[in-house]
Ligand SMILES: [Zn+2]
């Protein structure tokens with residue numbers, strides 16, 4: 001947790017005017033125009049000021065900071081081991097899409113396509129209904145209600161593992177599902193999982209050349225467009241397996257004098 005008082009060089013009892021004057025001083029020193037190397041610092045300074053200059057935000061922050069400091073003190077006393085990470089990578093989402101009618105249409109619309117295809121890019125847009133995990137919008141992917149704390153799991157003391165009393169084998173801690181920490185207030189929308197499964201329409205853009213070049217087992221990868229990762233994990237990819245009816249392609253190829261043969265779909 002960031003210490004906004006430390007960031008602004010203040011004492012926790014600092015009054016409004018001191019907050020404002022320290023902020024102005026630091027913001028001018030770390031302004032990206034003068035200090036482009038230190039953009040993060042500038043962001044921190046602004047975030048600190050935004051919070052501390054608003055009474056309601058400051059009260060909530062002070063409460064959290066106090067809890068956090070108590071919790072840190074407790075942690076060092078108890079020698080809680082580091083948490084297992086919550087980081088979870090998103091899975092790949094795989095789709096099979098048929099491009100036969102799109103390609104047919106493209107060739108009908110563009111009479112010069114066989115002369116131009118080498119020089120010019122043609123694109124095919126597809127609007128698809130994708131079902132996948134997205135970052136939970138209610139908690140902004142934190143899993144806990146915004147502004148609330150997470151604590152080390154008291155059952156496993158933050159390790160995520162617990163010894164089975166009868167067998168003596170280490171097992172995943174059920175209290176925290178192996179994460180090692182627990183949220184005081186889980187986000188109600190995602191139930192603490194930081195992401196939600198949803199179905200939404202997305203537009204994908206394919207290059208005609210790419211479609212024709214991949215051959216029969218063509219898979220086009222949209223990086224980062226699969227399931228969202230959680231707690232800092234990477235997003236999965238969206239993999240589209242391309243299907244094109246060979247008979248239709250052969251027909252287009254023949255009527256164009258065999259010009260498609262240079263694409264690997266015909267090899
Ligand atoms: Zn636990």
Ligand SMILES: [Zn+2]
Pocket residue numbers: 136137138139140141142143144187188189190191192193194195
């Ligand atoms: Zn949530």
